[in-house]
Amino acid sequence: xxxxxxxxxxxxxxxxxxxxxxxxxxxxxxxxxxxxxxxxxxxxxxxxxxxxxxxxxxxxxxxxxxxxxxxxxxxxxxxxxxxxxxxxxxxxxxxxxxxxxxxxxxxxxxxxxxxxxxxxxxxxxxxxxxxxxxxxxxxxxxxxxxxxxxxxxxxxxxxxxxxxxxxxxxxxxxxxxxxxxxxxxxxxxxxxxxxxxxxxxxxxxxxxxxxxxxxxxxxxxxxxxxxxxxxxxxxxxxxxxxxxxxxxxxxxxxxxxxxxxxxxxxxxxxxxxxxxxxxxxxxxxxxxxxxx
Amino acid sequence: xxxxxxxxxxxxxxxxxxxxxxxxxxxxxxxxxxxxxxxxxxxxxxxxxxxxxxxxxxxxxxxxxxxxxxxxxxxxxxxxxxxxxxxxxxxxxxxxxxxxxxxxxxxxxxxxxxxxxxxxxxxxxxxxxxxxxxxxxxxxxxxxxxxxxxxxxxxxxxxxxxxxxxxxxxxxxxxxxxxxxxxxxxxxxxxxxxxx
Numbered sequence: 131x132x133x134x135x136x137x138x139x140x141x142x143x144x145x146x147x148x149x150x151x152x153x154x155x156x157x158x159x160x161x162x163x164x165x166x167x168x169x170x171x172x173x174x175x176x177x178x179x180x181x182x183x184x185x186x187x188x189x190x191x192x193x194x195x196x197x198x199x200x201x202x203x204x205x206x207x208x209x210x211x212x213x214x215x216x217x218x219x220x221x222x223x224x225x226x227x228x229x230x231x232x233x234x235x236x237x238x239x240x241x242x243x244x245x246x247x248x249x250x251x252x253x254x255x256x257x258x259x260x261x262x263x264x265x266x267x268x269x270x271x272x273x274x275x276x277x278x279x280x281x282x283x284x285x286x287x288x289x290x291x292x293x294x295x296x297x298x299x300x301x302x303x304x305x306x307x308x309x310x311x312x313x314x315x316x317x318x319x320x321x322x323x324x325x326x327x328x329x330x331x332x333x334x335x336x337x338x339x340x341x342x343x344x345x346x347x348x349x350x351x352x353x354x355x356x357x358x359x360x361x362x363x364x365x366x367x368x369x370x371x372x373x374x375x376x377x378x379x380x381x382x383x384x385x386x387x388x389x390x391x392x393x394x395x396x397x398x399x400x401x402x403x404x405x406x407x408x409x410x411x412x413x414x415x416x417x418x419x420x421x422x
Numbered sequence: 423x424x425x426x427x428x429x430x431x432x433x434x435x436x437x438x439x440x441x442x443x444x445x446x447x448x449x450x451x452x453x454x455x456x457x458x459x460x461x462x463x464x465x466x467x468x469x470x471x472x473x474x475x476x477x478x479x480x481x482x483x484x485x486x487x488x489x490x491x492x493x494x495x496x497x498x499x500x501x502x503x504x505x506x507x508x509x510x511x512x513x514x515x516x517x518x519x520x521x522x523x524x525x526x527x528x529x530x531x532x533x534x535x536x537x538x539x540x541x542x543x544x545x546x547x548x549x550x551x552x553x554x555x556x557x558x559x560x561x562x563x564x565x566x567x568x569x570x571x572x573x574x575x576x577x578x579x580x581x582x583x584x585x586x587x588x589x590x591x592x593x594x595x596x597x598x599x600x601x602x603x604x605x606x607x608x609x610x611x612x613x614x615x616x617x618x
Contacts, residue, residue: 413578415611
């Protein structure tokens with residue numbers, strides 16, 4: 131089996147604030163001009179690298195905004211993220227948990243640090259991905275999945291190498307709990323210093339690794355420090371990740387969606403007319419109402 | 423940003439590339455950060471602005487320190503204080519950038535040059551004036567005689583994406599209603615139109 135070749139190791143681009151609660155590095159689509167399709171079906175990766183927030187009475191976050199045509203996947207590595215939406219759903223995800231929100235036909239929601247986290251402050255680290263949906267599913271009803279320690283697939287690696295949390299897809303026979311509309315593999319690797327893990331992903335899947343913690347070497351040749359993103363070419367299948375120090379690595383891999391993209395702000399559709407319709411629907415209250 | 427300005431001018435006039443090149447020779451291209459103040463109330467200013475990318479606003483501050491937005495200028499809109507620009511009078515309002523923006527700044531000489539280079543440009547300016555007058559008339563009617571909901575619906579028809587780009591309190595000042603009234607309008611529209 132051939133190794134997946136590393137195309138590039140990307141340093142985190144300059145960060146920007148989303149609301150007042152999320153200080154994110156956008157690896158794609160804007161950072162490095164990767165564009166809309168290079169990591170399809172993943173449309174956007176916003177990475178809030180580890181940061182300390184002081185205590186506050188008013189939780190920091192981003193106010194009410196709409197989404198249509200895709201899913202948002204929020205992974206909390208440190209700290210807690212709370213959310214509310216216009217359909218009446220709400221919840222909090224803590225360390226190691228994932229909120230997988232299928233916005234699809236449309237929701238209004240707001241996301242912020244939880245009250246408990248805000249009161250004491252502390253370390254915050256989070257990833258948000260926007261996962262595109264196929265055209266036929268973009269207007270399907272919104273739904274939520276919360277991935278917790280109880281349902282996330284756990285694989286203990288041999289030789290005391292560490293463990294793998296399987297969020298979506300399958301690793302070593304263990305399935306991830308997330309229901310996805312297209313084939314996606316998503317894992318968190320927790321590797322002990324000096325140890326390795328090998329796995330394979332389909333050649334045509336757009337694939338990347340984000341180093342959340344520690345420092346790794348990929349395929350015995352390419353080093354990737356903390357907060358860097360490893361972009362793979364679409365050839366080969368095998369990836370070997372070696373932890374040079376204790377490491378946490380997010381693996382993203384998915385079958386590309388080969389459909390046209392029309393994107394504007396929080397709307398991700400296929401045609402410009404659909405964006406205009408999304409704006410009209412939003413303006414007319416068809417996404418519901420949510421207090422700030 | 424000049425390319426966007428050229429595309430706009432050529433879409434609305436019959437100017438050739440060469441003619442555009444002549445009239446655009448004196449304009450200034452500027453990138454301004456969010457929050458940049460381009461004009462202050464009471465200042466005399468001889469520039470007007472075309473928004474190639476981003477969002478500017480014109481607003482006044484009343485005697486109680488409250489802001490009132492007179493005009494929003496997203497992409498392909500013009501914004502300026504006409505009394506200051508044409509009659510060298512103190513400006514009636516402030517102009518600042520709500521987003522990082524790319525703008526074309528023009529002076530009176532732009533119009534003088536345009537008329538001599540391409541007389542057909544004049545008819546475009548007249549159309550622009552009429553459009554602006556009509557807009558002002560509609561705005562007056564909205565502010566005098568329309569309900570909060572009617573004002574809101576007129577606003578989103580004219581500026582379909584500004585609800586995503588502008589804070590709700592600022593839209594309320596444009597509409598001449600309180601932020602609470604605007605929330606009520608949007609809540610009522612959702613009650614009628616949102617289907618679970």
